[in-house]
Amino acid sequence: MQLDLFYEISQPPQLHRSEADAFEQTLNEIALADRLGFGCAWLVEHHFMRGYSHSSKPDLVLAAASQRTCNIRLGLGVTPLPYHHPIHVAERAATLDILSKGRFELGIGRGFSPQEYTAFGADMRHSRTLTAESLAILQLAFSRHPVTFHGEHYHLDALDILPYSIQQPHPPIWTAAVSPDTFIWAAQEQLGMLAGPFKPWMMVKQDIRHYLDAWQGAAAPRAGMTVGILCLPDGKRAKALAKDALVWFYQQLFATTLPVLEKLYPSYEHFHDLGKFRNLLKLGINMTMLETFGMVVVGSPAECIEKLQKYREAGVTNLLCAIGAGALDTGIIQESMQCIASEVMPALQD
Secondary structure (H helix, E strand, O other), X not given: OEEEEEEOOOOOHHHOOOHHHHHHHHHHHHHHHHXXXXXXXXXXXXXXXXXXXXXXXXXXXXXXXXXXXXXXXXXXXEEEHHHOOHHHHHHHHHHHHHHOOOOEEEEEEOXXXXXXXXXXXXXXXXXXXXXXXXHHHHHHHOOOOOEEEEOOOOEEEEEOOOOOOOOOOOOOXXXXXXXXXXXXXXXXXXXXXXXXXXXXXXXXXXXXXXXXXXXXXXXXXXXXXXXXXXXXXXXXXXXXXXXXXXXXXXXXXXXXXXXXXXXOXXXXXXXXXXXXXXXXXXXXXXXXXXXXXXXXXXXXXHHHHHHHHHHHHOOOXXXXXXXXXXXXXXXXXXXXXXXXXXXXHXXXXX
């Protein structure tokens, strides 16, 4: 199981840092991750989510990171296709692949924010068909041949989409997955799968099993799972720090998803099916709940290794460590990264 990093670029008010500091610290941490041997650094794309995520143009951050690193792969995790023209996505992806010398990973998704859909003029009712058409155009764009496509939403005639990516036939493509149908679709399309921290582990575990069962490609399946993590030599210190820092992060996360959980938006009905979990969120979020549902891993190296084994045993190939999740100073984050690299990573890569 490969250990990656996952960033929302949060801006917790209790840290009293500028946005410039937040971006610089993220880039410094990615450079450290490169030296420590982490596999990939993933940056999310969100808009209008003050505090929780200021990562609205992750491709620009990844472009900067590509010039500070040598080995770590760099991933968009993910870009919401329904409100991005697929030609723009293909051009950005190929450019990032060139700048990183072939280290780019492309994550796609439908997005989940009604506010984002409204602001960018997209219709949530068509999220699945928009995503499917965009993926088809992306795959054609990477073919190095003029692209002609006529669908429900897009019409293209003999367009030479430039530049061309270094990786052939294209950078690895992943999709965010929350709804059970998306896990099956990902397997059918032979895409890597990225499960976010929206659902309890016991539900995601079943989804991963369905993904693996449906996989029929010649290449090996790629199953990614995101967890909040804080690993320090002193497990008690890690738990004391995480109690407030990680809880704050998940409070912000679920505040952004509750509108979708509460309302039956077309093609997002599964969010409503979370049922009991949705009701628990209303009672308040605490570390006990987050740890019980497998959304966070906190403790000493030995404790973290024990807790992380279940993800590897379930078929997770890429563990996306939300190392900066919460109101944690970059010094603590870097200490945790070094602890993970020296103590945890070797045990999970055997």
